[in-house]
Amino acid sequence: MAKSQEPAACLTWGPEIGGSMVLKHRRSGLCLVLLLAAMAGVVAEEAPPAGDAEKKAPAAEKKEAPAEEKKEGEAAPAAPARPTYPLKSEYFKDVIDPQAGEDVEEAMKLEVHATQEVIAALKASPEEYLKESLTPEVTFRKLMRTPEQFRGHVVQVRGLLEFCERFPVPDDWADTSPLYRGQISTMTGEMYTFFALERPPAELMKKPVRLTGIFLKRYAYKNRLAGEKLTWSPAVFIHNVEQYSEADTGPGKAPMELKTALLIAIFLLFIVVRVAFGYVRMKNKNARENPFVRMKGGKGIASPFPKPGSKKP
Numbered sequence: 566m567a568k569s570q571e572p573a574a575c576l577t578w579g580p581e582i583g584g585s586m587v588l589k590h591r592r593s594g595l596c597l598v599l600l601l602a603a604m605a606g607v608v609a610e611e612a613p614p615a616g617d618a619e620k621k622a623p624a625a626e627k628k629e630a631p632a633e634e635k636k637e638g639e640a641a642p643a644a645p646a647r648p649t650y651p652l653k654s655e656y657f658k659d660v661i662d663p664q665a666g667e668d669v670e671e672a673m674k675l676e677v678h679a680t681q682e683v684i685a686a687l688k689a690s691p692e693e694y695l696k697e698s699l700t701p702e703v704t705f706r707k708l709m710r711t712p713e714q715f716r717g718h719v720v721q722v723r724g725l726l727e728f729c730e731r732f733p734v735p736d737d738w739a740d741t742s743p744l745y746r747g748q749i750s751t752m753t754g755e756m757y758t759f760f761a762l763e764r765p766p767a768e769l770m771k772k773p774v775r776l777t778g779i780f781l782k783r784y785a786y787k788n789r790l791a792g793e794k795l796t797w798s799p800a801v802f803i804h805n806v807e808q809y810s811e812a813d814t815g816p817g818k819a820p821m822e823l824k825t826a827l828l829i830a831i832f833l834l835f836i837v838v839r840v841a842f843g844y845v846r847m848k849n850k851n852a853r854e855n856p857f858v859r860m861k862g863g864k865g866i867a868s869p870f871p872k873p874g875s876k877k878p
């Protein structure tokens with residue numbers, strides 16, 4: 566019986582070891598399969614299916630397409646066209662240049678449509694563009710005598726800033742933006758009235774300034790004298806009042822205009838001639854009135870009475 570049990574024991578031991586080894590191999594294979602499946606799942610999550618990518622791509626293209634079409638079809642905003650000078654307007658024929666002796670209110674009136682045309686052109690013209698469009702050799706006398714010939718022209722004048730106030734813009738104007746009215750005086754006593762879009766600084770009062778703007782008409786305003794006294798002047802519409810001095814000239818230009826230099830030279834010559842003439846006249850007058858005038862050749866002082874024994878003339 567002992568021999569029959571030992572083989573049974575061997576038979577039972579062998580399969581147990583073999584079974585455990587097979588079980589271990591199966592477990593290792595299962596773990597390897599699970600690990601590979603997990604790795605395959607991670608890769609699948611990171612890289613979406615090609616079908617999904619193809620579905621998303623057209624959607625993105627569809628969203629971007631309208632923006633591109635909008636850019637291609639949308640035109641860039643055009644800059645406002647600059648007016649051509651001298652300015653032309655159908656309303657200029659309605660402008661009246663008042664004469665002395667007319668009604669005060671009529672003389673101080675600004676024609677609505679013509680004024681609005683000038684203001685609109687002024688706002689569309691930068692300061693440098695106005696200076697490039699200047700009409701040369703425009704004088705005070707020309708503007709006052711023949712204002713219709715220079716209406717709408719760009720002019721430039723200089724003088725002393727005398728006065729400025731806010732202009733009461735009528736309610737029936739289309740553009741009711743602030744407007745400032747003032748006057749400047751020249752060294753020859755001429756007066757110009759300006760209408761500015763900007764108020765001049767207070768520190769420019771009684772100082773030399775320059776005006777560059779559009780001439781509209783011969784204009785009248787009430788002066789400071791008693792009663793309703795009018796002063797006649799050219800009316801110029803400007804951006805702002807510019808501080809000026811004779812030294813503010815570009816390279817290669819004279820420090821002052823020829824006309825100004827001639828006026829100063831004539832004035833100084835007149836003063837010199839006047840002083841010299843007065844001196845000579847006074848000297849001759851004193852010589853005639855003085856009885857004790859030295860005789861020529863240094864022979865002494867002439868006596869008003871004849872010497873004794875001399876012949877009477």
